[in-house]
Amino acid sequence: MVLTPSAHVHARKLVELLGSWNGAARPSSRSLSAAVRQLVLDGRLPPGTRLPAERELADALGVSRTLVARMLEGLRAEGFVASRRGAGSWVKLPDGERGNDAHGGWFPTEDTEMLNLAHATPNGPPELCAATDRARLRFPEQLSGHGYQPHGLRVLRERIAERYTKRGLPTGPEQILVTNGAQHGFALVLRMLVSPGERVLVEHPTYPNAIEAIRGLNTTPVAVPMVDGGWDLELLTANLRQTSPRLAYLIPDFHNPTGVRLDADGRARLGRALARTCTTAVIDETLVDIDLTDDEPPPPMAVFTDRAILVGSASKSFWGGLRLGWIRASEEFVQRAVVGRAALDLGSPILDQLVLAELLCVADQVLARRRAETIERRACLVAALREHLPHWSFRVPDGGLSLWCDIGAPVSSRLAVAAEQHGVRVAPGARFSVHGSLERWVRLPYTLPGDQLVEAIRRLAAAAAAVHEAPGPSLLTAPIA
Missing domain, CATH: 3.90.1150.10 (Aspartate Aminotransferase, domain 1)
Structure with missing residues (x-):
């Protein structure tokens, strides 16, 4: 399906995004096409974005209109641009199999x-096949029911809760909601707590799909820069006070992409800052299990503040193909989330949940x-x-x-x-x-x-x-x- 044009990118802004695209001695339509294609692939020119007119873009770039026309022709052939007489040209993603690379x-x-x-x-572990075989033996007992489990299977919620308790955060299965991955869990919390026009504080850099989820609800991400050693907690606290975000999205466990981890003292300071500003934080724990040290890990953020909603995932610990994650929060919040979930989906796949429950038995x-x-x-x-x-x-x-x-x-x-x-x-x-x-x-x-x-x-x-x-x-x- 070809998207119709929506947002418009001005020539000046597109030139800024392109940066030093013409590093070669002579600009070419090929190098310009490659640079525009990369902007599309990076998500900085979303599908549906209307491109500047040929003459306008040529003037802004300081190149001939012929070069720009050849660039657009090449991108149309590759499926990255669509054009219509009277409507101009706009960004799209390739159809068919090439869309997998988009x-x-x-x-x-x-x-x-x-x-x-x-x-x-990472690739799936060898234990995955044996866990699937064991899950198949338990699958028939689920067939007598309707198959919808908006909370998630109790056996899986119990095992996830046990792992939190072992990490120093007492948790019961009623505090766990099984989701279709951590991203689904974050999107669900966003829908519940944030309204269009409100702000969400994020680290900078941060996980790209979180940015897309925030913008997808017409909310504004407020970026707080990371420093060489990790987090500047004074700067983060100042931003919490000054911007009054409705929510914060943070990755204190092996932050993606920098890999740093916030220590226990830092978590305590962050917890106090969240409490003083009455800010709820979604804590992404997707990478918490990929600890490559022998050190004692710091406790989960929810030990330090009751304003932390934890989001976990099976994708990095076990295998992305399971597409399962979870939310750990208060029992009251989980009940509200179950109600709100109906607008998105009615539960996660039963067989996948049984497989993950079996994997958690051999998680160590x-x-x-x-x-x-x-x-x-x-x-x-x-x-x-x-x-x-x-x-x-x-x-x-x-x-x-x-x-x-x-x-x-x-x-x-x-x-x-x-x-x-x-x-x-x-x-x-x-x-x-x-x-x-x-x-x-x-x-x-x-x-x-x-x-x-x-x-x-x-x-x-x-x-x-x-x-x-x-x-x-x-x-x-x-x-x-």
Whole structure:
């Protein structure tokens, strides 16, 4: 389906988004097409966005109208632009199978030659098949009922609650709502607590799909910058006071994408700040199990404040294909969420819930293997970067699934375009930005097998060399938007 035009991007803004697209000596329709395509793939030109007229864009870019016309013609052929006489041109995503790649590699690709470093999702554990076999034995007993479980199966809620209790947060099954992933849980909380026009405080950078969920409700994300060591709690507290957000979305456990973790003292300070400003926080615990240290982990945020709603997921701990997550909150909030959920869906798949319940019985075994594998892959990625891209800087995180790399110049979107041409996909820093900035940064997951990680970095180094061979006058001096 072709979307009709909705929002309009002015030529001046599009030029700003494109940045140093013409680093080569002579601008070409091909390089301009690649840059616009990357903006679409990054989500910074959403489908339905009306593009400037050819002459207007040509004047703003300082190129010929013929070059712009050829660019649009190429993007129409690839399925990224649609045009209609009298209505102009607007952004769309490719139809059919190419639509699978329309997220810039955010999801896996069927192209076996392409190495995908744009998503940070591990493979399923070997215990998954045995857990599925055990779940099948329990499945027939569910068939006598209607199959709708808006709270989630009790056996699964009990096992999730037990894990919170073991982490130092006493929890009963009545405080758990099973959802279709953490993103679904966050979207449900947003719908319940935030109205259009209100503000939601987020870290900067942050998880891109959270930004999309916030904007999808016509609410405004308020970005609080992260600092080298993690969170500037004074700045965060000041923003809570000054902007009066209706909700905050925070990732204190191996923050995505930076990988840092907020310690217990920091959680206590954050809890006091939330209480003083009467701000409810959604705490994303998607990566809490990917702890690659032997240290005692800090307690969940809900230990420090009753204004924390915890959202968890099976995707990073076990497997993304299960598509299950959960909300941990007060019993009263869970009951309200069950009622509000009916507007979105009527429950999560029963068989998947039975499988996850079985996996939780062997969670320690599964997670021990996951952590050992992740430590090995992290070391492999670090070694490859230090060999092939030694000028890049990064902090080796204590957990999570990716490195947040400073590439030394504001060219990550250009690098992503070049990397695609070298057979590797990466997510540029702008993907994690509220305002499309962070062009000095790129996120690199260590979820692929070691040999694939080494080859991916070798290809990425070749792409980086291609970007820097023809830097143009503004490559190293262009400001970060």
